Amino acid sequence: MKKVILLNASPRKNFNTAKLLREAEKGAQAAGAETEYIDLNSLTFKGCQSCLACKRKDAARCKCFWHDDLSPVIDGVLQADAVILGTPIYFSEPTALFRGFLERLLFCCLSYDGGTTYFQGKLPVGIIYDMNAPQEYYESTYKEKFKEIESLFTMVLHSDVSAVASCGTIQVADYTKYAMSLLDGKERLELGKKQFPEDLKAAFELGGKLGQ
Numbered sequence: 375m376k377k378v379i380l381l382n383a384s385p386r387k388n389f390n391t392a393k394l395l396r397e398a399e400k401g402a403q404a405a406g407a408e409t410e411y412i413d414l415n416s417l418t419f420k421g422c423q424s425c426l427a428c429k430r431k432d433a434a435r436c437k438c439f440w441h442d443d444l445s446p447v448i449d450g451v452l453q454a455d456a457v458i459l460g461t462p463i464y465f466s467e468p469t470a471l472f473r474g475f476l477e478r479l480l481f482c483c484l485s486y487d488g489g490t491t492y493f494q495g496k497l498p499v500g501i502i503y504d505m506n507a508p509q510e511y512y513e514s515t516y517k518e519k520f521k522e523i524e525s526l527f528t529m530v531l532h533s534d535v536s537a538v539a540s541c542g543t544i545q546v547a548d549y550t551k552y553a554m555s556l557l558d559g560k561e562r563l564e565l566g567k568k569q570f571p572e573d574l575k576a577a578f579e580l581g582g583k584l585g586q
């Protein structure tokens with residue numbers, strides 16, 4: 375049975391990113407995979423601390439030696455059949471939780487000794503991005519920019535990366551209670567009702583594809 379690990383890089387445990395990831399999880403399970411869902415924000419960890427223990431000549435390869443909650447998660451991800459990451463966009467980038475995870479996962483596999491990577495396998499990666507920005511802005515600006523991040527997974531983990539973007543998400547349930555006049559709350563809620571179910575379907579399909 376295939377194992378798919380899903381990682382939520384949003385601090386909010388039950389909002390857009392989580393809903394999309396839970397749907398991807400259902401898709402992976404429907405395809406017959408075993409799943410594990412982890413909220414990165416519940417773990418105590420930092421980005422790469424540059425301890426360089428993973429680069430010592432006598433060190434085991436593809437292993438992060440830093441002692442915190444993330445190292446066992448990295449071990450699990452490197453043994454899984456696929457990983458699906460969900461991240462909101464903060465200031466035009468995936469979150470710090472996503473970045474911290476990426477640094478730790480990829481640096482311990484990266485080779486400074488020629489050959490680029492110590493990772494022997496091929497880890498399929500799904501990334502779910504969700505954001506305030508409208509679909510057109512994602513297509514014209516973010517999509518290309520995020521390919522740089524996706525290419526890091528391909529370089530180090532030989533990943534085929536599949537991305538799903540959920541745009542114009544609902545940020546709060548009741549816009550009348552927040553100083554957010556920049557966003558048209560009514561329009562946003564209407565769009566959310568129409569578009570978000572489609573995004574959930576895309577997330578389910580992504581899970582199904584990686585769970586097969």
Ligand SMILES: Cc1cc2nc3c(=O)[nH]c(=O)nc-3n(C[C@H](O)[C@H](O)[C@H](O)COP(=O)(O)O)c2cc1C
Nearest residue numbers: 384386389390391462463464465466505506507543
């Ligand atoms: C600190 C912060 C910065 C944000 N920056 C952006 C941004 O640059 N572009 C964007 O489209 N959305 C931005 N957003 C909106 C979130 O990406 C969006 O609401 C997302 O769906 C939140 O995911 P969540 O519901 O899982 O928390 C930002 C939100 C926060 C809290």
